[in-house]
Amino acid sequence: MAVSRDAALTRMATSYRDALGRYFARRVREPADVPDLVQEVFLRLSRMPNPAAVEKPEHFLFVTAANVLRDRARRAAVRSAGLHDPLPEEDLLASSEIPADRVLAGRQAAMRLRAVLSEMPERQRDVFVLRVLEGMKMADVARALSISTRAAEKQQAKALAHVTAALEDWRNY
Secondary structure: OOOOOOHHHHHHHHHHHHHHHHHHHHOOOOHHHHHHHHHHHHHHHOOOOOHHOOOOHHHHHHHHHHHHHHHHHHHHHHHOHHHOOOOOOOOOOOOOOOOHHHHHHHHHHHHHHHHHHHOOOHHHHHHHHHHHOEEEEEHHHHHHHOOOOHHHHHHHHHHHHHHHHHHHHHHOO
């Protein structure tokens, strides 16, 4: 009797969730990242046409987990995640000559942009941030994300359309 797709996913998630959590917990600094990493493994599994056909699920899941960690490290390297220091909120306006209403409008726009970016698929968001906010050339963005330049251009176009529509909706309120 064939196992249904959902049943296979549920069975694997139930059987391997804790083991994958321990695997990630030993390999990442931030414990809060562990559930997201476990979820990423099962997301990749769910994208398969027939997850029930995996002959060695434990092997498959832990190889996938290793790949998730590699992809995470690549993204962190591209973003230079460890090299940024957060700015304290109170220091942002300490010596500003910009009128308070403009500062408030800018903050609201930045919060809206952050919300819009969080709605985007990860690849789209990465392309947008690297190209528009970091100012990288499209070829460099494509190389950094290991995708073709054309794919990066398509992702940027989708991201720009999404951001433009969302910000226009926000302005109309």
